[in-house]
Amino acid sequence: MGGADLIVNFDRDLNISDNLIYVDNLNLSGIDKSANLSIYGITFADPEIYHNGALCTDCTLISYSGGVYKFKVDSFSGVYWLSESFVPPVCGNGVVETGEQCDDGNTISGDGCSSTCQIEGGGGGGGGGGVPPPINITPPTTGTEEYDFFVNPDFFEITMNKGTYYQRTINVTNNGSNSITISIGVEGLQSFIFPEVRTISLGPGESRIVRFDIYVSNSRAADVYVGRIRFVATQVQKETRAILQVNEREALFDIRTEVLKKYIPPGGRVRANVTLINKGDLRNFDVSLEYKVIDFDRNEYTLKKEDFAIFQSYSDIFFLDLPENISLGDYLFYTQVSYRDVNASSYDTFTVEVVSTFSWFLLILILLLAMYLAYRIYEHKKKSVIFKEVTKKKEKEKSEKIKKELPSEVPKLPDKI
Structure with missing residues (x-):
């Protein structure tokens, strides 16, 4: 060298x-x-x-x-x-593994799960009207006393520059009473996140720390990437949601997004404060801002674009109206600023949830109670002020009356009695 x-x-x-x-x-x-x-x-x-x-x-x-x-x-x-080394999934072993949509323990088509372990549309409709045996197409997310496990953490977010490496671990614990075999797969982030193993077996009460290698190539675009790490057993499945923000090593922009209200009902309006910082030498030039709502399956909702000039920094509040039929769950308010072929991205998370009738009733009741208490406090203070003023007035009148009853001159006593 x-x-x-x-x-x-x-x-x-x-x-x-x-x-x-x-x-x-x-x-x-x-x-x-x-x-x-x-x-x-x-x-x-x-x-x-x-x-x-x-x-x-x-x-x-x-x-x-x-x-x-x-x-x-x-x-x-x-x-x-x-x-x-990657071990390909074995169709027919009763375990839903990476690449399989179902596994009913056989390789026979026509029973709802095909010979290649893919979901069949309208399967099991042969003569005789018999009910096909139950198949494991989509394991439930809620386990039973016999078969259950949990993962920790169930969500993480990482910010990385291009060309950098990171390791993350997830603890998987079997809290069921039976042994369980779990297949591990990555969706949406498989080009960045690589599990050290793809299948683990745990006895009752046993835990395993699984390492995930995370690498961002220099050829990857600077952006926000979302996905899931799925842990799938025949009887139950869990997942860890992940957000990966990839930045340039020397970025022209710094963009920050902050959702103002974290819980939004379907059809509601989500607002975010977006701040742009120009880290370059160029001043007073036009940039494009794209902002939208995305979910962890990379579906997009309500996209908007705006153009404006930026000098050294820019900050404003932007909003998006959610669809009435949007599913409940967690979402990202995604923003990306672009100038020619240079861009930078940011995000913040929020939750879509429905406020129940009981919750609305309870909220209204609390508001009415608060208003009543405020009114009582106001009336009490008002009466207290009036009472003090009346008392002060009476004392003043009494004092003036006493002054009037007193002689203006004190009689002079004789020199000799």
Whole structure:
């Protein structure tokens, strides 16, 4: 290495930790050479090497023994980690695995679940009018005493720059009375989030911490990405919702979104305070702002666009009217500012919920009670003021009367009695 490459900061630009080797080539460009690498403490039966979020095509295995995985790379760059080799789903084993819509324990079509474990429309309608056996098409989210588990956390959000790596863990606990096998899959964020394992088995009361490797390639657009990590067993399923905000390393804009009211009824209006900060040198130029409501399935609602000029900063309140038939649940107020081919995105979350008749009645009752108490306090203060004024007036009148009854001159006593 020569020039600036002679001065390096390994604490900042090189990370070697649990199942991870990461080098920042923007600051260590001279290290982009052929290298032999080793990752320690590995327990996978058949590990695969991931490089920058994809299976490594230029990695060559040297050896794997004693928990040490040694391999060679043609060009040392970016991030490397190991994951258990993908095991394709087995249709007919009674477990809904990644890529399957159902699994009824057989590979027979015509009973509602096809031979490839996909949902059949109107299946089970053969002669004889018999009722087909129950199938596990969509496991419920509420478990039973025998089969249940929970995940912690069930929601997380991460902000990352392009070309960076992050690890996140989720704790899965079996709180049922029977053993359970859980399949792990990622929806919507599968290009960013990679589970270390795709299937786990837990006994009653047993927990497992599952690691997820998160990597944002430099080729990914700076934006807000949403999705779910699904944990699916035959009897019950859970999920962790995730939001990933990807930023440019050196962004032209900083955009911030703050929803003013977090709970909105269907058909209601959601308002957000949007602040733009111009981090560049250009002043007084036109930008485009797009804002909309999106859900965790990446469906979009009520999109709007506006153009305006920005000098150094801009802040205003924007609103979106929700559809009357929008489903209850959690949503994002998404914003994106654009100037030519440069953009930056932001978001804030809110919840769509219905206020029940009882809640409305209770709210009205509380308001009426508050108004009544305020009126009573007002009347009490009013009477107190009037009483004080009357008392003061009476005391004044009494004082004046006494003054009138007193002689104007005190009689003079004789010198000698």
